[in-house]
Amino acid sequence: MLRTLARRALQALVVLIGVVLLIFVMLRIVPGNPIETMMGEHANAETIARMTKEMGLDQPLLTQFFRYIGSAFRGDFGTSYSLGKPVAQLIGNAFVNTLLLAVFAAVFAWIFGITCGIISAVKKNRLTDRIFMGVSLLGISLPVFMSAMFLQYIFAFKLHWLPISGTDSWTGFILPAIALGWNSAGQVAQITRTTLLETLQEDYIDTARAKGRGPTGVLLRHALRNAMLPVLTMMTIQFSGLLSGAVITETVFSINGVGRLMVQAISGRDIPLLQATALLATTVVILGNLLADSLYSVLDPRIRKEG
């Protein structure tokens, strides 16, 4: 198993290098001089030339790339053009918020999704099933910003239950977490229901029942453990998705997170910031996938021993 993991990790590293290169190149084939953009209204040619040189943008692409990798290893991701602060510091602040948001969202998505999925599977084709599946389908098919806006409008603005925005207290995370997690919750609910129903068709469920296990015992001890394998993998991948995909939610709820930094970086044509945030997001996804793989092989004895 260790060997498999090592191979996977190596693959992930290759992918990571590819990602860095891709981001780096993609951001530099953009037409126009970033410095000029950054200076805005009062740009003057001399200053632009000087800044371009200071930032090393006049060097060949490959030189820039290796220089970037080099300093990135030292934890130096440059200075943000648009916010004037070290990128590492900006991301450090924002990442805490995003992490909290993702954790809240994941907890919501998983608890809600799994519960919904189980209840739906047990009450297959009854009203409860229809309602829960309706709610989860809504989560999948509503654009995130719509659910975010509606939640904000109803629970914060109309009912005054929760803050409209900001991260001053933990309550500020609840609505964004639900908005962000709803989509994942929907997916989790759907897949939990499907796999659980599939699992309940399995022969070993009959065996367990023939043994004298009651419905709850069958569900918890036999069906769920097997059904949860794909769900768990999906959840791990989802978590990294939540961590890196909270752009919209953070914007609507004005949470100072990595996603918003990304938006800031794009509207400000802020290459160092965009580069670093993109790198962070993809690293998280790659690590998430790696974790999902490892988790699967730890949890599923069939893979554990073969690998």
Added chain:
Amino acid sequence: MEQKTLEVRNLTVCFRTEKGIIRPVNGVSLDVPAGSIVGIVGESGCGKSMTARAVMGLLRYPGKVTEGSVLLNGRDITNLTEKERRKLRGAEVSMIFQEPMTSLNPVVRVGKQVEEAIRLHTDCTKEEAKARTLEMFREVEIPEAETRYKCYPHQLSGGLRQRVLIAMAMICKPSLLIADEPTTALDVTVEAQILKLLEQLRDGGTSVLIISHDLGVIAKVCDYVYVMYAGRIVEEAETEVIFRRPAHPYTQGLFRSVASLREGGSTLETIPGVVPNLHRLPAGCSFSLRCGECDARCEQELPELKETEPGHKARCFRTGKEAAE
């Protein structure tokens, strides 16, 4: 009167589907005398497994027993609550399934799965349960029981898995074991071993109901055979009798197809047609659609199950006549 472990009377299972109600098991009556092996044989889809499940109380939604009764050791268990039923399952009546490959939970160690059965029905401690499990493993001839105890299902061969399943079924010493296609998925050599094991169990006092489409298996171990077709028993007799003088054209057809296989002939002799759709059963004999010898009466009227000779019953107008002639 000899003691009967299982008596099934006029058992009917209904399925409510979008296109109407179907009856995969339709008025089935059968007996399993104590200390004997009884077989049910038929093509897939004829209702054998459904009968077994109905006996176990393991029908899947939307299946439901609508008529008839099931007596286990003389006690009517048809109307027991689910909770009471559960107490019987695994303790008094056990079942093993067709696919040893998939009938064990892949993520739980086999020892634990066997142990679970005994801990559900007795108050024994963990240690006792384990000791009993290991003992059971040895009884069903699983070598290196200690090691196997810790294995996951995928680490065992098909034959071993079936043994584990048998151990699980037998650990509470039930009076009846229902074996649904116990050897279908196994090699021929393993098949023989498992069948031998079933015979040993019978000799140990457990009655066995074997469900199989394989006449070979039935011939080898069964004392008495029921032939099922489209939800009904079409023929029943002692094994020897039925193999010597199959009365129902369906049974005859089954025998012929096996025979042609045995001879290794290039042409496969089969019963023409397929098992009829239960939604569109003919008004008369269910087999009339495929029967080479059917006449107008067969298509209109349902034949009764009646004796063709003492201890041998068949559901056919023709055989009745034949016997009379």
Added chain:
Amino acid sequence: MKKFISLLIVLAMLLGCAAAFADDAEAGLLRTAIRYDIRTMDVARTTDDYLIPMNVFDRLFETRRGKDSLEVVKSLITDYSVSEDGLTYTFTLKDGIVFSNGSKLTASDVQYTFERLLKIADQNTEIPLEVVGGAAVMKKEADTLAGFKVTDDTHFSITLTAPNAGFPAELSAPAMSIVDKETTSAAAAFGTEPKDTIGTGPYIVTEWISGDHYTLVYNDKYWGTAPSVKKLIVKTIPDANTQNMMFLNKELDIIDLQNQDAVVIEGTYKSMPADRMVSTPKVGLTYLILNENQKYLKDVKVRKAIGMAINADEIIQGIFKGNAQREKGIIPTGVFAHSDDMKAFTYDPEGAKALLKEAGYAEGEVTFELALNTTKASESVKLVYSYISSQLKKAGITANVVSYEDSAWANKRNSGEMESFVATWGMDYNDPANIMYTFFGTAENVKMRSINYPDASIIARVSAARAIVDDAKREAEYKALDKKLIEEDAAWIPMYAELHLWCLGDRVASFTPQWAGFADFYAADVTLK
């Protein structure tokens, strides 16, 4: 199932209890929000983000709203005089003013402020460049400004390369915020680290969390009258809708309604009592720029026809619901030398058609690109674009709205190739030079603003107008230039100036905005209840 529902209800109730957060504002606290986070607090590096410079620093002069007009008033100085030739200004600093860290304000701090802008040579270099020796400092040929003479701690004089009557007004621009020489030269992160960003103003910046909020607190060493607002929290809320909800939920005490559509303002705030809405004309204007290098737009008749085809009044009434005023010239209302009698561009679509015919163009022949900066344009401005396009269509002119993302937009405009666009200029200080010179003062400016106005003699006159010391003569010259550029040459199509609207929350007693040339405000102008 029932358990699940009751759990939900309990959870909801818990949350309801936890929701006692709205009214916990301490006395003296003012909470407001901005759409986009600032980039820096250092005016040497920005021309946009003035909120902190305005509240943390002082300038030698300030522009204040008088009874009828805008006035340039003395701030850090007690007195000043101008030499006969209009070249040398002599100033006397107020005595006893200290920076928030206790360091004394002296004349050399002012000199350092001027030189620093030139040495950083990034933004806002125009004003110190007017001082003798400014160019040399910027080119690193000299270390000190030759035209800046420090007599003693409180007295200094500045000599300009050319007379500029608007100089005191220029010194009231946020760009000329006075910094402390010792602190700033020693500080590693002036403008980015709150502790390094020290001024003499009423507030000290104590916290700046990028993308989240920043905090200003009252500077107890402040020399002027103590303001009512003792603490200011400015949150970064990019979403206007969220801002509205926060304000209505009393999470904000004052909301800046700039960039919100008038219909939304009307709909959202219509139930507000009249005294809660504060409005002030934005000193500046929104206009249509027509690039005179373009195939059709180089024809003055086409430009005039465009001007006549646009119904600016309908824009004001329809899009801005009356929250804007008509501007007909380059120099906006309220600014020195603004003329009330501009006659160009009365709405006349038939006249426009006739004019085009006269110029020899068939209907639909005149085609140009109307460039929209999608990153920065507000909803109202987007509507203005669509509206202009549809109005011109009726006059037989095709104006294709083409969207550009911010940087592409800036690059194209700066290269002088943008065919036309709607732009808004907010005055930095109360002098027509701020707009005239920026757009028409040099050949480079004309190109960089994508106007490509060809008349070199007019460009020279615009440049020279700054040097006219006599106010009356200068006023006359600027008015003449305005008429020439708009009425004769139709270099721009001036349209309107939005009103800058704020809405005040329950905790605010009053707010008198002082200067509305740029977006930001003085917290000291707010009085809390």
Added chain:
Amino acid sequence: MLRKKREQLEQAADIRLQSQIGEEERFWFLMRRMARENKTAVISFIFIVLMILAAILAPVLTVYEENDMDLMNRLSAPGGAHLLGTDEGGRDVLTRLLYGARVSLLIGVIPALLSLILGAVLGVIAGYRGGITDTIIMRIADVTLAFPSMLLAMVIMYALGGGLINVFLTLTLVNWASVARVVRSQTLQLKNSEFVEAARVMGVSNRKIMMRHILPNCLPTLLVLFTLNIPTSILTESSLSFLGLGVQPPNASWGLMINTGRQYLFTAPWLSFVPGIAIMLTVLAFNFLGNGLLDVLDPRQKKQ
């Protein structure tokens, strides 16, 4: 051997049934089966067809023009002359919804189609050729998949700039990798199948094997992927629009309409609601249809 024959015996009838009908017939057979058994899928399909018709017939269906402004009638409520009200520029919302459907459906369909073609071709090549070609293509796919799709879309839109064509390109680049992966794994299975062996023995060129023999066999899967990629693209574009990176005015996609309407949530909620519901229903319809297709076309699901 014996056992195999026995199984054959059992399934004989079934096998004959299957071998007698060709692939195409089988497809329509399955479609009919879906139509019979999955009402949701049928309703979804009808909904989608109606939607497409409405988009095509937009000029006929409404009396207003897409960009007709009426500044004096801004944000008038639904009902009366404007069935779904007017927007911030006094334009008829229903008209813009219908024209928006054109853009949004194109955004759904074109990238899905392009990414399908790109992904399928690369996937087949990777799977069939194997070796270094496979490694390179699949590593690129891995890199693409390592990006959260929204981020990748943002970065590409950043590099390309806004506009409809760039939205197509971006969504294609975002979606091709997952298609390639699926097609590759199917190709690996098909590569060793008898009919491919046979074709190879007969000297059919590799290109022909890939295009004539392997790809057609992936078609059912591709159909499912196509149907399921459409709603994803529509949703991604709406999110891009939200960030101002998607379709740019004067084009109007539903996403852009929602985003513009967002500022009018208090004053004119229908501006966001109407296109929002349109997106939701369309996405649901495509998902239902896709799942319906998956049910009948995916062999793994046959068990049920």
